[in-house]
Amino acid sequence: MSQIKNISIIGGSGQQGTPILKALVSSKNFTITAITRSDSPSTFPPEVQVTRGDYTVSFLESALENQDALIIILGVTAPKDLQSRVIKSAAVASVPWVLPCEFGPDGASREMMDGLPYLAAKKERDEIEAWGKSSWLGVVCGLWFDVNLKNAFFGLNIKERTVRLYDEGTTVLSTSTLDQVARGLVKLLSLPSEKLLKYENSFVYIDSFHVSQLDMFRSLLKATGTEEKEWKVTKVPVDVAIAGGRKAFAAGDHKGGLDMFVGTMFKEGSGGDFRSKSNNVDLGLAEEDLDEVVSQVVKQVEAA
Ligand SMILES: NC(=O)c1ccc[n+]([C@@H]2O[C@H](COP(=O)([O-])OP(=O)(O)OC[C@H]3O[C@@H](n4cnc5c(N)ncnc54)[C@H](OP(=O)(O)O)[C@@H]3O)[C@@H](O)[C@H]2O)c1
Known part of the structure; x- marks a missing residue:
């Protein structure tokens, strides 16, 4: 396989796709x-060639001709069979590298895959290898740090000054900002082919931080210039939270199911902490400064 030059991205206008596209363009490598x-209605930077179409098999096969890598980063509203169709078209077009829609939890963790039913679709990555024409690279980045801190999904609500800790709030998870994922992807796809082969049909672990809820809280105190007594802190046993979330999710209440998802990430031994697997050093990717990122998030929340 030769060095990656031509890259296609499907979903490059999305939350994670936009910074990925921006970083790929800035690198001038591709x-x-x-x-x-x-x-x-999506728009793209002028340096990017745009191929619009109806996503039929013939459209996809032709769009993917002469591509060295394909990044699939579709939103959850995309049709359920779309990724499989794209993967098959990439095989027909003989695209050597496919990065399927991972960009989240550790797909190699059985606890994570078994514990979170909606990760089942991620197993479509196996289809890439099965077609025998492409290899996959599965980007694991944990929960997006900036997005989920802003949304209060980590249990810390900046606007309302509330904190809800799972157990004692000391369990560590690995997490990445959108920009760190984008930088990691550029590093990965710029690797010389012999180095990239190390990741063939396996996961690549990118992260910004390995932090607990309490680490985030301490950083929030600094960024907001507040004291702990100004926040309402509650605690919930993580297993109780996960069970409640699971029940809500099964009843079709996806918002209520958040505790299943985030709780599992914060459960000791569940695979939410992938520190020991991090590929940052191998990729030449530096960790970020927690206080700096938290301070930016606080500014955005307070300005909203
Ligand atoms: N780590 C985390 O915390 C986290 C959180 C959420 C999601 N994720 C992962 O990241 C992936 C991307 O999420 P995102 O939030 O970046 O996605 P998004 O912004 O919701 O959507 C990405 C792109 O998908 C395309 N799309 C949307 N609906 C479609 C449809 N009906 N048919 C075809 N294409 C459609 C759109 O591209 P065009 O308009 O250009 O066609 C859109 O810009 C998810 O699937 C998930 O795997 C991770």
Whole structure:
């Protein structure tokens, strides 16, 4: 396999796709094509070639000709069979490297895959290898740090000054900012081919921090210039939270199911902490400064 030059991205206009595309363009290492729906309102940087279409098999196969790598980063509203169709088209077009829609929890962790039913679709990565034409690279980045801190998904609500700790709030998880994932992807796809082969059909672990809820809280205190007594702190046993979330999710209440997802990430031994597997050093990717990122998030929340 030769060095990656031509990259296609499908979903490159999304929350994570946008910073990935921006970082790929800034690197000047690649020729980039964004594949997008005919009726999508998405816009792309001028350096990116845009291929619009209806996502039929013939459209996808033709769009993927002469590509060295394909990044699939579709939103949850995309049709359930779309990733499989794209993967098959990439095989027909003989795209050597496919990065399937991972960008989250550790797919190699059985606890994580068994504990979170909606990760089942991630197993579509196996189809890439099965077609026998492409190899996959599965990007594991944990929960997006900036997005989930802003949304209060980590249990820390900046606006309302509340903290809800799982157990004592000391369990560590690995997490990445959107920009760190983008930087990691550029590093990965810029690797010389013999080095990239090390990751063939396996996961690549990118992270910004390995932090507990209490670490985030301490950083929030600094960023907001507040004291602990100004926040309402509650605690919930993580297993109780996960069980409640599981029940809500089964009843179709996806918002209520958040505790299943985030609780599992914060459960000791569940695979949410992938520190020992981090590929940051191998990729030449530096960790970020927690206080700096938290301070930026606080500014955004307070300005909203
Ligand atoms: N780690 C985390 O915390 C976390 C959180 C959420 C998601 N994720 C992962 O990241 C992936 C991407 O999430 P995201 O939030 O970046 O996605 P997003 O912004 O919701 O959507 C990404 C792109 O998907 C395309 N898309 C949306 N609906 C579609 C449809 N009906 N048919 C075809 N294409 C459609 C759109 O591209 P066009 O308009 O250009 O066609 C859109 O810009 C997820 O699937 C998930 O695996 C991770």
